[in-house]
Amino acid sequence: MNNKSIIFDKLEGAGNDFVLIDNRVYKISSTRLLQALARKMCDRKLGAGADGLLVLENSRVADVRMRIINADGSEAEMCGNGARCFAYAFSRMKRIPDNFSLALETKAGIVKARVFNDNVKINLTRPQGLKLDIPLKVSGRVIKVNFINTGVPHAVIFVQGLDKIDVQALGREIRNHRYFAPAGTNVNFVEVLNRDSIRIRTFERGVEGETLACGTGSTAAALITSIKMNKNIEYINVHTVGKEVLKVSFVRSKGSFSDVWLEGRARLVYRGEYYV
Numbered sequence: 001m002n003n004k005s006i007i008f009d010k011l012e013g014a015g016n017d018f019v020l021i022d023n024r025v026y027k028i029s030s031t032r033l034l035q036a037l038a039r040k041m042c043d044r045k046l047g048a049g050a051d052g053l054l055v056l057e058n059s060r061v062a063d064v065r066m067r068i069i070n071a072d073g074s075e076a077e078m079c080g081n082g083a084r085c086f087a088y089a090f091s092r093m094k095r096i097p098d099n100f101s102l103a104l105e106t107k108a109g110i111v112k113a114r115v116f117n118d119n120v121k122i123n124l125t126r127p128q129g130l131k132l133d134i135p136l137k138v139s140g141r142v143i144k145v146n147f148i149n150t151g152v153p154h155a156v157i158f159v160q161g162l163d164k165i166d167v168q169a170l171g172r173e174i175r176n177h178r179y180f181a182p183a184g185t186n187v188n189f190v191e192v193l194n195r196d197s198i199r200i201r202t203f204e205r206g207v208e209g210e211t212l213a214c215g216t217g218s219t220a221a222a223l224i225t226s227i228k229m230n231k232n233i234e235y236i237n238v239h240t241v242g243k244e245v246l247k248v249s250f251v252r253s254k255g256s257f258s259d260v261w262l263e264g265r266a267r268l269v270y271r272g273e274y275y276v
Contacts, residue, residue, distance in 0.1 A: 006276060008041070009089050010048060010269040013120070015212025015242020016081035017269070020054040020089050035073035041274055042071035048274060051207050052079060054086050062105035064090060070206025078108035078151030080215020080262045084120040087113035088266035108151035121263035124216070125151055127223060130255065138173055145174065146224045150260070152205070153185040154220035158228065162191040162199050167210045171203025188217045190225065197237045198225055212242030215262050222248035223257055 009020045019041050028034055038053035040046070052070050059065035066086045068079040083104060091100040100115040104122075112123040131147040146156040155174055159165055171187040174180075187203040200221050202214040222236035235249040246264040250257050 004275060005273045006037075007271065008048065008274055009271050010050065011054075011085035011089055011266065012269055013081040013085045013088075013213070013215070013266040014218075014240050014244035014246055014264050016079075016085075016214065017050045018052050018054050018082050018085050019048050019050045019274075020056060020086065022056045022093075024056065024058055031075070034067070034069055035075070037276070038069035038071065039073045048272060051204070051211055052076070052082055054082055054089075056086070056090070059105040062103040062110050064102065065105040066111075067107075070204075072206055072208060074206045075107070076152055076206055078106050078111070078125070078216060080122065080124065080151070080217075080219060081213055081264075081266075082215070083111055083113060083122045084215065084262070084264065085266045087115050087122065088118070088120050089268065091115040092268065106151070111151075118265050118267060119263065120266045121261050122215075124219060124260045124262060127220075127257045127260060129153070130224075130227075132224070132227070134179065136174065136177055136179055138170065138177070146228075147185070148220045148223060150216040150219045150223070152216050153180065153183065154217050155180070155185045155187045156221050156224045157187070157189050159189050159191055162189060162201060165189050165201065167201045167203050171210065172208070175203055175205055175208075186214065186217050186220075188214070188221045190221045192225060192229070193239070195229070195231065196233060196235065197239065198222065199239045201241055210241070213240035213244060213246065215246065215264075218246045219248050219260060219262050223250060223252075223260070226250070226252055227255065 042050040055067040057065040109125040202217040218238040
């Protein structure tokens with residue numbers, strides 16, 4: 001990292017915001033340095049401010065490789081809105097803003113993406129580890145928690161009066177619960193609106209707080225909602241805190257899921273130069 005500055009893009013999808021660097025240019029091979037850079041750039045007081053750092057690299061198994069490093073410096077296996085923002089930015093690099101398709105290499109596997117101007121949809125890896133109604137003791141009482149891994153681990157709790165939930169306190173306690181040790185989990189609080197719509201608030205692991213949206217969390221919530229409602233539903237609209245509505249479509253058969261897509265808007269906020 002002999003460069004005195006790094007050119008970056010600031011992107012957002014449904015209120016999840018990211019800084020993206022093209023590591024094919026900077027060739028930062030040390031994970032430790034990338035983690036340190038993420039902590040500095042994502043700092044909302046002393047840096048550019050973001051939920052995470054997206055790192056663009058060459059891939060031997062896909063069109064391009066995406067690494068996602070959280071604001072706290074931990075590296076995530078996958079990030080739904082991050083992948084959508086990444087695909088959006090890459091389509092602009094290729095100067096193909098409309099009807100652009102690519103395959104992303106992530107730590108969770110190969111993720112396909114399609115870009116239609118500012119609308120981006122990604123085909124997530126097959127969800128795993130579904131568990132329903134796990135009894136967990138939280139804040140002195142037992143609550144039922146559902147779990148599924150949609151590229152990263154997600155706990156899903158159904159509530160009434162979503163706006164009154166203390167997401168920060170409850171989210172942190174569940175995120176660090178011994179049941180999910182040692183890796184921990186993301187935590188989603190969900191309120192069902194109607195047959196095909198839900199509202200969500202998410203405590204994100206790695207950010208260690210509530211975010212305006214979470215793509216893999218919205219996906220996890222939608223999939224578990226479809227099971228709980230026990231209806232033949234092919235998609236669910238997820239209303240996020242950031243006021244965006246993400247669409248999750250899927251095929252469900254005998255309690256398992258395939259062909260899972262996350263769709264929504266992505267946007268370039270600005271391009272900047274960060275001084276290292």
